[in-house]
Amino acid sequence: MVDMTLDGNAIAGLLREIFAMEMTNALGTCGSCGAVNEVGRVEVYVHAPGTVVRCPSCEHVLMRIVRGRGKYWIDLSGVRCLEFAEA
């Protein structure tokens, strides 16, 4: 399974579709364990339906992003806080 894992760099383009800023340097706080990691360091699974983002410290699901039929569905309930610099 380990080879299915990508990291936050792999969804930099997807996140640029959603956020106005480059997001891989943003700091995300895990809603479960409280670990703070750059988005570039998170675990990313793109083989699930949509994209699943997990905390690299505790594997809690941070984000789920599905794109299809001209829409996005974004579940950010696993992230307590996203911190990033103004442009």
Add this chain to the structure above:
Amino acid sequence: MIKWQLGTVVELRPETPRVASLYLDVPDWPGHRAGQHVDVRLTADDGYQTERSYSIASAPEDRRLALTVERLEDGEVSPYLVGELRVGDKLELRGPIGGFFVWQATDDQAERPLLLVAGGSGIVPLMSMLRHRAAASRKPPACLLDSSRTLEDVIYVQELARLAAAGDGLSVHHTLTREKPSGWTGYTRRIDAAMVEDVAWPKDAMPAVFVCGPTSFVEAAAQLLVAMDYDPRWIKTERFGATGG
């Protein structure tokens, strides 16, 4: 929203039997930082679209945008890019993308020695960093540890030799994991602690570390460096996955 744009292929350069560099002329390219990538989108005649990310190989200082792509036989995109694409063809792309796996010679972090660890085509964004370093006025000491399966699979082998011969503080070390060619004086094993101790700096030198390659390679190398007490905050990784395309 980052826009899709068209680049024109101006040169195709074979790097290994399975890897080629695509040189593109992209009008209004906004410039990039070493380590960033682009998303490439292919559209079939029936409208089906698919996207993949490819690291930028050229330095920010280079006139043309270069991508280096490994052909994966069961891939959806790479067999087109390496095999079917011709000079003069247009390619749809967007970028530059990413900001985490980036090295800039003008940053404060660039004071630190630079340790680059590559597995296979993971060398590509690291080559952008080395090309950028070669063009920069301020050059920290740098070390590339490059793991390939066979000698024939080593990407940029001649250019790396030239860069290392410039005598500007760059050392290049290759290891081959699947063969030992006659006369080969480099390593012939997977990257391990003894190899890192041989070629790189002790952790006290606090190098900035960039590791790129297939997921299993990156996991192993990052765990090794952390076990050697390198500061995890200064180890940045980028995983290609096992497949892709």
